Amino acid sequence: MTELKVTAEPGVPQILTERAFDAPRELILRAFTEADLLAQWLGPRGYTMTVETFEPRAGGSWRYVHNDGDGNSYGFHGVFHNDPTPDGFVQTFEFEGAPGHVSLDTMTMEERDGRTIVRTNSLFQSVEARDAMVQSGMADGMSQGYDQLEELLEQQGASLKAHHDS
């Protein structure tokens, strides 16, 4: 129902994702464009996320840092290309550990019967850069720890059930 679809075609420097949420798109827009809300979900589990700059408007910049608690920090920055609206927004994205490798990220939202389909389109400079990003995402994903994921799923299940029972 809320399964995340990820598409990475061979030979195309792009990753597409699609996922439905039980929320109106105005609310999802807030979770993407209000720094304190973004910090609650975007950082990898076990990391603290510090949002240093966040200007969600045309030409506004953003920068945030993930800290792993062992003194390692990973900075990311980019620029909002347009004013975010409930239709979505476009931004650049760059990991400071790989300077010069910039992706163009488009996020769009489509609301249907109270649910919202969030789609992202990340366009990289080359297939190699795309693959490197997938590999790094994989490494992070692997290190998350499955017990934490399980715990989260249980919480999520409980909260979904509470909504469903109402």
Place this chain on the structure above:
Amino acid sequence: MVTATTDDQLDAVFGALADPTRRSILARLTQGEATVAELVAPFEMSQPAISRHLKVLERAGLITRTRRATARLSHLRAKPLQDATEWLTAYREFWEERYERLEEVLAALQEHDADRSPDPDPGSDPTGRSTS
């Protein structure tokens, strides 16, 4: 594990999977080994065309081919397919985890909004729930 797989191999696997005929051939081979003639039958293609597809699949490591008498048999190899699936699965899991937390944030926001505005439907806010 994925670490044993080189990027070149993944490219070859994804390249091989990009073609619908080759996917159909793989689907057929999940039912067991087959000769070229058997693989040609369901397609409106010549035997050389199917043979070219088989070569691509073989280079990607997705099938192996053996000879039995005069016939050449193709077999499915599952390992590269598993590796290719894992490559994206882990990335997907990473984002799934984030999006699950986003879902929690959205649920908390909705609850907060419901608390602020007078709620015409008393059933929509189950008792005993609290935002921790």
